Structure formats: structure tokens, C-alpha cells
Amino acid sequence: DTGVSQDPRHKITKRGQNVTFRCDPISEHNRLYWYRQTLGQGPEFLTYFQNEAQLEKSRLLSDRFSAERPKGSFSTLEIQRTEQGDSAMYLCASSQPGLVAQETQYFGPGTRLLVL
Amino acid sequence: RKEVEQDPGPFNVPEGATVAFNCTYSNSASQSFFWYRQDCRKEPKLLMSVYSSGNEDGRFTAQLNRASQYISLLIRDSKLSDSATYLCVVNPAGGTSYGKLTFGQGTILTVHP
Numbered sequence: 138d139t140g141v142s143q144d145p146r147h148k149i150t151k152r153g154q155n156v157t158f159r160c161d162p163i164s165e166h167n168r169l170y171w172y173r174q175t176l177g178q179g180p181e182f183l184t185y186f187q188n189e190a191q192l193e194k195s196r197l198l199s200d201r202f203s204a205e206r207p208k209g210s211f212s213t214l215e216i217q218r219t220e221q222g223d224s225a226m227y228l229c230a231s232s233q234p235g236l237v238a239q240e241t242q243y244f245g246p247g248t249r250l251l252v253l
Numbered sequence: 254r255k256e257v258e259q260d261p262g263p264f265n266v267p268e269g270a271t272v273a274f275n276c277t278y279s280n281s282a283s284q285s286f287f288w289y290r291q292d293c294r295k296e297p298k299l300l301m302s303v304y305s306s307g308n309e310d311g312r313f314t315a316q317l318n319r320a321s322q323y324i325s326l327l328i329r330d331s332k333l334s335d336s337a338t339y340l341c342v343v344n345p346a347g348g349t350s351y352g353k354l355t356f357g358q359g360t361i362l363t364v365h366p
């Protein structure tokens with residue numbers, strides 16, 4: 138399978154614990170995005186990387202959230218001191234930049250987080 | 254005002270029906286537009302890009318009206334397999350905002366026999 142992969146697919150944790158999610162983009166895609174989706178809503182942008190550089194972070198990404206892409210390939214998203222409001226699906230997407238109308242983001246299956 | 258607004262539905266239609274979804278966006282400088290489809294508990298998947306001249310892909314037709322900041326999706330001859338949530342997506346213009354997709358909340362479609 139050459140699509141975007143995410144691990145784990147599901148995570149249940151207790152409030153206050155730290156969690157880390159991993160995303161492996163489509164190979165040779167140099168842009169990688171993280172989104173968060175809550176029930177009944179569309180995905181919301183969190184942050185994105187071009188190669189290893191983190192170029193933008195949403196105001197949704199509080200100090201408890203950190204994302205890295207150290208070698209410009211896979212990325213991790215860590216949430217420290219989780220809160221119940223962090224429960225959501227965390228989606229990763231990757232793209233290969235091209236002409237405006239041609240850049241398509243391909244999404245991974247997501248990591249569904251439940252904070253008890 | 255939300256950046257991308259959609260009627261959440263749900264739309265319940267019989268097989269073979271024609272159904273249309275509408276979407277408005279607030280950023281007049283937005284560059285590119287898409288419809289994504291999301292099945293229950295799955296990731297969004299690109300259905301089609303939307304071009305200024307309008308475009309068609311089989312039973313699906315997308316239209317863009319930049320003056321009114323309005324996007325539409327028409328599905329003809331609905332199939333049971335079309336049941337899903339349809340997400341209107343806008344890619345804002347320029348600089349580091351490029352690629353930061355903005356999603357509507359989605360319109361739920363259920364096609365019944």
C-alpha cells in the first residue's frame with residue numbers, strides 16, 4: 138500500500154497522559170499536514186511541513202501540542218497532558234506541490250483519540 | 254461567519270434521484286476548490302476539483318461562481334454507494350496559507366432503495 142499511513146488507528150488514554158501519533162506520507166511527497174476532526178464537523182487545519190520545516194501552525198495548536206518531521210519523511214504529533222476536549226480524529230495528509238489547481242492532498246486513515 | 258458554509262442536511266433521496274449541494278466561502282482571494290467525500294469513520298477522499306469553467310466527472314458536476322463565492326455539486330442518477338458526507342473544501346491564496354485546506358462541516362447524503 139503506497140498511501141498515507143497513520144499509527145495507531147485508535148488510542149484510548151486517561152486525562153493527563155501524553156500521547157504520540159505517527160504519520161508516514163506518500164513517498165516523495167514533501168508537504169505533510171495535520172488536521173483534527175470532531176464529530177459532525179469537517180477537518181480543521183493544525184499544522185503543516187514542507188520537508189522538515191514547520192511552516193504554519195494553527196491557533197488550535199496549543200502549547201500542549203507539538204509536531205515534528207525531523208528528516209522530512211514521517212511526522213509525529215504529540216499531545217501532552219491530554220484533556221477530554223482533545224478527543225477527536227487526527228488526520229494526516231500529504232501532497233506534492235504543483236500548479237495551484239493540481240495540488241491534491243491525500244489523507245491517511247486517521248488516529249481516533251478518546252480521552253477518558 | 255464561517256469560512257466555508259454548507260447545508261449539513263441530511264439529504265435523504267431515492268436511488269436514481271438528482272441531488273444538489275451548495276457551499277459558500279468567505280475569502281474572495283481563494284485559489285482552488287474541491288469536493289471531498291467522507292464515508293462513515295473513514296478519511297476524506299478527493300471526489301473532484303472545481304474549476305472556474307465548471308467540470309463534470311460521470312454523474313458528478315461541479316460549478317464555481319467566483320462573483321458569488323459559491324460552489325455547487327450535482328449528483329445525477331444517485332446510487333446507494335453515493336451515501337456519504339460531502340465536504341466542500343477551499344484552498345486559500347498565497348504565502349504560507351497555501352495548502353491549508355478549509356473544510357465546510359459537510360453535507361450528509363443518504364440514498365435509499
